[in-house]
Amino acid sequence: MKKSQSLYIRLTILVLAAAGAFVSSKAGFQIGTRAVSHFSSFFLEMIAFLPVLFILIGLLDVWVPREKVERHVGKESGIKGSVWVILLAMLQAGPLYGAFPVSHMLWKKGCSTRNIFIYLGAFSTLKIPMLTFETGFLGWRFTLVRTALTLPVFILIAFAMEHLTAKKGFSVNDPR
Amino acid sequence: MIVLWISTAAAVLLSFLFDRRKTWKGVHTGLRMFLRILPDFLIVLAAAALFLSLVPDRTLSHWIGRDSGLRGFAAAALAGSIALVPGFIAFPLAAVLLKSGASLGSVAVFITTLMMVGIFTLPIEKRYFGWRTSILRNALSFLGALMVGFCMGLIL
Numbered sequence: 001m002k003k004s005q006s007l008y009i010r011l012t013i014l015v016l017a018a019a020g021a022f023v024s025s026k027a028g029f030q031i032g033t034r035a036v037s038h039f040s041s042f043f044l045e046m047i048a049f050l051p052v053l054f055i056l057i058g059l060l061d062v063w064v065p066r067e068k069v070e071r072h073v074g075k076e077s078g079i080k081g082s083v084w085v086i087l088l089a090m091l092q093a094g095p096l097y098g099a100f101p102v103s104h105m106l107w108k109k110g111c112s113t114r115n116i117f118i119y120l121g122a123f124s125t126l127k128i129p130m131l132t133f134e135t136g137f138l139g140w141r142f143t144l145v146r147t148a149l150t151l152p153v154f155i156l157i158a159f160a161m162e163h164l165t166a167k168k169g170f171s172v173n174d175p176r
Numbered sequence: 177m178i179v180l181w182i183s184t185a186a187a188v189l190l191s192f193l194f195d196r197r198k199t200w201k202g203v204h205t206g207l208r209m210f211l212r213i214l215p216d217f218l219i220v221l222a223a224a225a226l227f228l229s230l231v232p233d234r235t236l237s238h239w240i241g242r243d244s245g246l247r248g249f250a251a252a253a254l255a256g257s258i259a260l261v262p263g264f265i266a267f268p269l270a271a272v273l274l275k276s277g278a279s280l281g282s283v284a285v286f287i288t289t290l291m292m293v294g295i296f297t298l299p300i301e302k303r304y305f306g307w308r309t310s311i312l313r314n315a316l317s318f319l320g321a322l323m324v325g326f327c328m329g330l331i332l
Contacts, residue, residue, distance in 0.1 A: 010215040017222045034229035035222075042221050042272055049177050050217070051210050052184045058206020059191055062198045095262060097297050100304040117313065124291045124317075130263040134287075136180060137267035138274070141332060142284070149327055150288065153320040160316055165309055175303035 046137075053136045057129045064091050064128075074109030081115045082155075089122035093130070099123040100172075107172035114162040116172065121154025213264055220265050224272045233277065240273065240282040248282035249329075253322055256289030260296050281329020288321035 021039070024032025069091060072084045085106065089099070102123075103116050111119075126147065135143045162170075191199040228236070240248045261269070270283050293314050294301070301310040 007215065010219060014215060014218055014222065017219075017226075021222075021226075031226075031229050035225045038225035038228050039222055042225060042268075042275075043218075046217075046221070046268055046271075049180050051207065052180055054206040054210035055203050056184050056187060056206070058204065058209065059187055059199070059202040061205055062202035063191065095297075096294055097300045100301060104304060120313070121292070121317075125288075127263075133263050133267045137271040138283075138287075142280075142328075145328055145331055146284065146288065146324065149324040150292075150320075153324055154292070154317075157313070157316045157320055161309070161313060164312055168308070170309070172304050173306070 049136055053132055057132055060128060060132075066091050074106055074111045077110075077112055077115075081112065082118050085111065085115050085119040086122040086126065089119050090126050090128050092123060093127055096120070096124050101174075104172045104174050112162070113165060113170045114158045117158035117161045118155060121150075121158060125150040125154060216265060217268065220269060221272070224269060228272070228276055237277050240278040242277070242279045244279060244282060248279055249285050249322065249326065252282035252286040252325070253289045253318070256286040256321070257293040257318060258295050259290055260294070261290065263291075266290055279329065280332050281325060284328035284332075285322060285325030288324045289318065292317035292321045 021032055021036050025036045026032075069084065069087050073088050074081075074084075076084055088102075092099070092102075099120055103119060106116050106119060131143055131147070134146070188199060188203065191202065238244065238247075239251050244251075259266075266287065270287055273286075274280065274283050295314070298310055298314065301313070304310075305313070
């Protein structure tokens with residue numbers, strides 16, 4: 001589906017939903033009234049800081065030295081290598097399946113099995129744009145505690161994966 | 177919220193002092209991203225608002241409320257593992273659920289499983305890593321995510 005097409009579909013859904021809510025609240029249906037009051041309270045609360053969050057993410061995007069990190073990734077092994085793949089993952093954005101092609105690249109560069117899974121763990125839990133969002137919506141405490149707990153957990157998982165895949169010979173394929 | 181506004185203003189100012197063009201580009205990219213997700217964002221808020229007005233408060237708190245205990249964790253872990261929603265949708269949703277009386281533990285389990293486990297993306301993962309490795313990674317991540325969420329429920 002074309003991008004513009006799907007945008008129109010979404011806008012149509014929105015307009016229909018708004019019309020439905022308006023009519024049902026005017027007609028005095030309880031569900032309509034409740035939905036409208038829910039929606040406006042969520043919306044007003046979030047719209048007050050959402051643009052600000054995006055400005056922060058945009059600034060991060062232009063200032064972060066992504067190429068510098070990419071040059072180091074894969075070359076170093078052991079703990080140093082782990083730190084570089086975590087940094088790389090933190091600077092990226094997008095869904096997890098976007099990280100699989102990168103793992104293939106890492107594997108080809110000679111990255112260790114453990115560091116590939118550390119990369120996947122960091123990508124799924126520590127991306128900076130995502131942390132910005134998490135902090136904005138769920139607060140500092142939530143984000144800090146969640147980060148502090150997931151970091152050791154995904155490192156443990158990476159060790160376990162290295163151990164579990166060692167016998168069969170580990171490889172990352174390129175499906176294309 | 178005020179902290180966020182002040183720190184963003186400070187960041188923009190600082191960035192502006194160093195490099196005017198870069199700052200403009202960053203703010204521009206950020207605002208464009210904002211406009212791009214706005215329709216999705218509104219749809220999710222509308223869907224959540226409708227859902228919460230259809231589902232009685234009692235039902236919601238029975239499943240993921242403060243006294244839902246293990247049932248809440250299980251429901252949240254299941255939802256988080258199968259859901260395919262990006263972070264900019266999941267976090268507002270989580271905030272709405274918290275506000276509507278969901279327990280912090282179940283919201284944390286939802287967020288962590290959502291981040292680390294992807295059942296619907298398994299076929300994609302398998303093409304890179306093979307079935308065995310992909311299933312192992314998801315299974316271990318599921319356990320890990322549960323543990324993290326459980327600890328968060330205890331700590332916060």
